[in-house]
Amino acid sequence: MSLSHALLTALAEHACSGSELAARFDRSIGYFWPATHQQIYRELAVLEKEGWVESLPPESGRGRKRVYRVLPAGLEELRRWVAAPRDPRPIRDEMMVVLRAEAVVGPTDLAASIEGRLERHREKLDLYRRIEARDFAGAMPSREQRLRHLVLRTGIASELLWIDLCQSAIALLKQADEEPTEGAGGGNGPPAAAPRSAPS
Amino acid sequence: MSLSHALLTALAEHACSGSELAARFDRSIGYFWPATHQQIYRELAVLEKEGWVESLPPESGRGRKRVYRVLPAGLEELRRWVAAPRDPRPIRDEMMVVLRAEAVVGPTDLAASIEGRLERHREKLDLYRRIEARDFAGAMPSREQRLRHLVLRTGIASELLWIDLCQSAIALLKQADEEPTEGAGGGNGPPAAAPRSAPS
């Protein structure tokens, strides 16, 4: 499970409390593995039971910051997990399903809803680029810095990919709206080519 | 929820049974929204209760194919869903977490495990390209064909992106292994640059 190991990583970078972890996630690892504070508190309890972290408890049992620190066993587990073989997660994106659906029930005003999503991707791209300029502007000496930069660059590339998809989709949908029936020789367009053998 | 609408889409393309849906998912929509047969059967029951599909029941209650067909209300729902506004799903990929973790606890032999993943992405890319050659080789007259091609091309671009990440990561990790300590002026490398203000 990734959340637990994302937490171990963050705590290894430096020890902190649950709420601080949640805040750090919101502007760092959370870009690529989001987590709410509820998840984080639950998972911290599990990590502690596993003996991977310890908490320096405050005076009372509740309402006060409880700082967590990684134990040697936790670092060991993290090292094991890093080198373990793993398969890629399949893509699972609504956009892909929506486009297929629109191909069947369209035309609709899908283009408008994609515009919104496009804007969201542009904001994310902008954010990543500002982080890149801030943290990775100069020479990149350390191994750690280079690895973190690679993660960020992949995030940037991913946003560019989705921006490209959104733009292509919008163009395609609008074009189809404007010329609902058309073709070189007129008529109502070729009849969906030859009956293919169940295309993908 | 996407699965229900992916099923509606598939059934709108043409009516079929649960097991046939599962098979079609394995070589089509399932590339971008995977689903097991258990999920599919459960969801079909829900769709039927909603009045979005109907099933032509076989003679006995069990053990025989039960063909599902979309009802007008189902098509209506699908049309509504397509145009509804939606946010992009955040990226959530273990790879990103693993690279951050390796930056903290490394060096490990992460490169070896990434090689495996790289191979998986190459296979997927190859598959998509074969599908593209098979289904989208000639002119692309129909709106439906163009939308489906766009989905596939995005899948291809996505695999290329991950292949690039895997290769960059492997190169970076190996390079760091070979020259664990080095620099223009020697020593054990610059001490992680200046203490920045908590880089991303």
Added chain:
DNA sequence: ACAACCATGTAAGTAGTTACATGATTTA
């Protein structure tokens, strides 16, 4: 008629989301 397989389904568990609760600290 028996084995192998196919189609449908149940059950239990994991991960993540959303809504709400409570005690402590800070601020007006």
Added chain:
DNA sequence: TAAATCATGTAACTACTTACATGGTTGT
């Protein structure tokens, strides 16, 4: 000292996964 906020947590729910079960069909 009351209100607002912070830190920690509980509860209920949804989506997905994994393992298993059962009745029907097909092939030998």
